[in-house]
Amino acid sequence: MKRKIDLWIVGSVGIDDIKTTKTSRKNLLGGSVPYAVAAASLYAKTGAVAVVGSDFPKAFDRRLNRLGVNLDGIQRAEGKTFRWACEYDANMIERTTLSTELGVFADFKPELPDNYRNAPFVMLGNIQPELQSYVLDQASGAKFVALDTMNLWIETALPALKKVMSRVDLLSVNDGEARLLTGKWNLLDCAKAIHKFGPKHVLIKKGEHGALLFSQDEIFIVPAFPVKKLVDPTGAGDSYAGAMMGYLAKQGRVDRKTLRHALVNAAVVASFGVEGFSIECFEKLTAAAVKSRAKELTGMMTV
Amino acid sequence: MKRKIDLWIVGSVGIDDIKTTKTSRKNLLGGSVPYAVAAASLYAKTGAVAVVGSDFPKAFDRRLNRLGVNLDGIQRAEGKTFRWACEYDANMIERTTLSTELGVFADFKPELPDNYRNAPFVMLGNIQPELQSYVLDQASGAKFVALDTMNLWIETALPALKKVMSRVDLLSVNDGEARLLTGKWNLLDCAKAIHKFGPKHVLIKKGEHGALLFSQDEIFIVPAFPVKKLVDPTGAGDSYAGAMMGYLAKQGRVDRKTLRHALVNAAVVASFGVEGFSIECFEKLTAAAVKSRAKELTGMMTV
Numbered sequence: 098m099k100r101k102i103d104l105w106i107v108g109s110v111g112i113d114d115i116k117t118t119k120t121s122r123k124n125l126l127g128g129s130v131p132y133a134v135a136a137a138s139l140y141a142k143t144g145a146v147a148v149v150g151s152d153f154p155k156a157f158d159r160r161l162n163r164l165g166v167n168l169d170g171i172q173r174a175e176g177k178t179f180r181w182a183c184e185y186d187a188n189m190i191e192r193t194t195l196s197t198e199l200g201v202f203a204d205f206k207p208e209l210p211d212n213y214r215n216a217p218f219v220m221l222g223n224i225q226p227e228l229q230s231y232v233l234d235q236a237s238g239a240k241f242v243a244l245d246t247m248n249l250w251i252e253t254a255l256p257a258l259k260k261v262m263s264r265v266d267l268l269s270v271n272d273g274e275a276r277l278l279t280g281k282w283n284l285l286d287c288a289k290a291i292h293k294f295g296p297k298h299v300l301i302k303k304g305e306h307g308a309l310l311f312s313q314d315e316i317f318i319v320p321a322f323p324v325k326k327l328v329d330p331t332g333a334g335d336s337y338a339g340a341m342m343g344y345l346a347k348q349g350r351v352d353r354k355t356l357r358h359a360l361v362n363a364a365v366v367a368s369f370g371v372e373g374f375s376i377e378c379f380e381k382l383t384a385a386a387v388k389s390r391a392k393e394l395t396g397m398m399t400v
Numbered sequence: 401m402k403r404k405i406d407l408w409i410v411g412s413v414g415i416d417d418i419k420t421t422k423t424s425r426k427n428l429l430g431g432s433v434p435y436a437v438a439a440a441s442l443y444a445k446t447g448a449v450a451v452v453g454s455d456f457p458k459a460f461d462r463r464l465n466r467l468g469v470n471l472d473g474i475q476r477a478e479g480k481t482f483r484w485a486c487e488y489d490a491n492m493i494e495r496t497t498l499s500t501e502l503g504v505f506a507d508f509k510p511e512l513p514d515n516y517r518n519a520p521f522v523m524l525g526n527i528q529p530e531l532q533s534y535v536l537d538q539a540s541g542a543k544f545v546a547l548d549t550m551n552l553w554i555e556t557a558l559p560a561l562k563k564v565m566s567r568v569d570l571l572s573v574n575d576g577e578a579r580l581l582t583g584k585w586n587l588l589d590c591a592k593a594i595h596k597f598g599p600k601h602v603l604i605k606k607g608e609h610g611a612l613l614f615s616q617d618e619i620f621i622v623p624a625f626p627v628k629k630l631v632d633p634t635g636a637g638d639s640y641a642g643a644m645m646g647y648l649a650k651q652g653r654v655d656r657k658t659l660r661h662a663l664v665n666a667a668v669v670a671s672f673g674v675e676g677f678s679i680e681c682f683e684k685l686t687a688a689a690v691k692s693r694a695k696e697l698t699g700m701m702t703v
Binding site for chain 2: 187188282283284285303306307309316317318320323324325327357358361395397398399400
């Protein structure tokens with residue numbers, strides 16, 4: 098019998114070329130899913146739902162497998178894997194997309210393997226809202242669903258986005274997306290408006306400035322862990338969300354205390370992630386290192 | 401015998417005209433000192449060191465007196481009080497200075513009244529670094545000195561700034577100033593460089609994103625209190641620093657725990673300050689309201 102899946106995450110898997118002012122790296126394992134599942138797998142049995150092309154290196158499968166990720170949900174299609182190239186400015190704040198080739202991702206239609214359908218935790222990564230709804234329809238055992246999205250869907254597919262938003266427990270966006278989605282500037286107003294769309298929990302991420310979780314009348318503010326050497330910020334939001342969901346899935350419950358611990362862990366895991374390219378830092382990350390940095394971050398927040 | 405002063409704060413006193421997209425207000429009590437001393441006076445006996453012109457309204461003196469501020473350090477010069485006019489953008493993030501008239505502030509030379517000289521706590525607000533050194537020379541009883549500065553002095557008076565920096569315990573700057581001062585981007589690197597200039601404590605303020613206190617090998621991260629109605633952000637940094645110093649002066653000690661409580665109080669007091677123009681919110685602020693919001697903020701930070 099296949100091992101039970103605690104959590105699955107749908108999104109993109111790609112091959113990235115990334116330039117920073119210090120280093121240039123080609124053919125990296127990228128896309129939202131590898132970052133998210135690598136982070137989540139630190140805590141819980143996680144499945145990946147995505148599509149790759151016939152050019153997808155077997156070595157990438159092996160690396161994800163070694164992290165404990167279940168790949169039953171990865172579709173193998175004829176054609177090229179999604180490719181993306183970007184270049185960062187000197188301070189790693191602004192980035193320019195140099196090229197995007199959708200490849201097989203253009204026709205992606207997520208289908209859940211049978212062994213994923215009863216998973217209690219679900220992370221709908223940033224894909225078309227119609228597809229998020231489509232895959233959520235298959236998730237008969239879902240108990241806690243988180244949703245990520247982006248400016249593109251807010252601007253071009255708002256009705257579909259609102260539909261899927263009304264079905265989820267947590268929306269994860271950055272501050273700019275929260276403002277675009279609601280037309281409000283003040284983040285308290287943004288969160289209030291998003292609560293009305295459905296999600297009980299609204300996570301607003303602010304990169305180096307940390308994140309705010311708005312759960313009905315309660316707010317939790319969690320800083321980013323101050324990183325000594327920022328190597329590549331790509332995927333930080335994905336590993337943040339992945340770690341949060343993995344932590345919740347491991348605990349098997351979503352209460353105030355557990356959510357707060359989940360976010361501290363998310364901040365810590367994301368901070369490790371940006372200390373290297375792709376998922377490289379997760380491949381040498383130990384539970385002890387996460388625990389130690391979580392203690393450090395908690396110390397920085399304690400009055 | 402005059403009542404002992406716990407803390408004095410030197411800087412500017414002015415008359416402000418402030419436009420936001422919602423309101424336009426003229427002839428407001430402004431400058432760094434009124435915000436800072438109004439905030440500090442919530443905690444400790446605070447003296448103001450500044451200069452005003454012959455046009456300075458007596459009503460402003462009375463308002464500061466009512467808050468318990470000692471005005472012995474305010475010089476009364478022939479001429480016009482410092483005047484400043486600014487306009488905020490719709491989101492209160494960017495502001496445009498419409499006019500600046502230095503008036504008597506141009507020839508300001510701070511002199512400490514006798515009853516200030518033994519005060520243990522000193523806040524050197526943002527004035528020329530030479531004048532900060534000049535007034536610090538008179539502070540024979542100073543035990544804990546905080547220093548504020550700005551881009552102008554970093555760019556035009558760096559040697560003098562470094563001189564006064566080497567004599568203080570805490571430097572308070574915003575993230576942009578910390579980066580300009582050190583030529584580093586990463587705030588950990590900025591703080592490390594500033595520690596080498598002398599201050600044991602480096603407070604880096606990030607506005608709505610909160611602040612970080614770097615004390616040797618330890619970091620404290622304190623978020624901003626999420627404000628429902630932002631009316632006027634002018635002076636927020638000054639009331640932040642003022643409240644912090646007032647809190648420390650009241651406790652009469654500067655240890656890890658006290659500093660952290662001081663910063664939570666600073667965040668809270670600054671959040672009240674921006675809910676109105678000038679120092680108006682401090683005039684109706686009660687200790688109970690501060691305490692209650694401090695408890696709320698601490699709750700938002702607690703894992």
